[in-house]
Amino acid sequence: MAATRGSSRRVFELFVSRIPWTLTTKELKDYFAQFGTVRKCMLPFDKETGFHKGLCWVGFSSEEGLHNALQKESHILEGVKLQIRQQKCRSFRSQYADEGVADMS
Numbered sequence: 001m002a003a004t005r006g007s008s009r010r011v012f013e014l015f016v017s018r019i020p021w022t023l024t025t026k027e028l029k030d031y032f033a034q035f036g037t038v039r040k041c042m043l044p045f046d047k048e049t050g051f052h053k054g055l056c057w058v059g060f061s062s063e064e065g066l067h068n069a070l071q072k073e074s075h076i077l078e079g080v081k082l083q084i085r086q087q088k089c090r091s092f093r094s095q096y097a098d099e100g101v102a103d104m105s
Contacts, residue, residue, distance in 0.1 A: 014086060031075075038061075038065070070086060
């Protein structure tokens with residue numbers, strides 16, 4: 001495998017919203033793994049209610065995994081159509097570093 005040092009650390013991020021409250025970080029990571037290797041799956045939780053906020057960030061280890069996920073017509077989990085888009089510029093780690101985020105690395 002010919003990977004350079006810089007590219008091995010790069011994460012290609014996907015923002016996912018409209019997530020049913022019954023889904024777990026592991027289930028989301030397992031679902032998106034069909035498109036490529038998932039390096040991160042961060043699902044922020046509300047500290048007061050204990051429920052997740054209905055959105056997450058999924059980081060793929062390759063651009064191919066990200067594009068595979070974006071090319072799929074619709075993502076339906078537990079009967080709900082998830083809304084997905086490519087995350088631009090910001091790192092999800094810095095955005096929710098102190099807010100009770102489940103990180104499934």
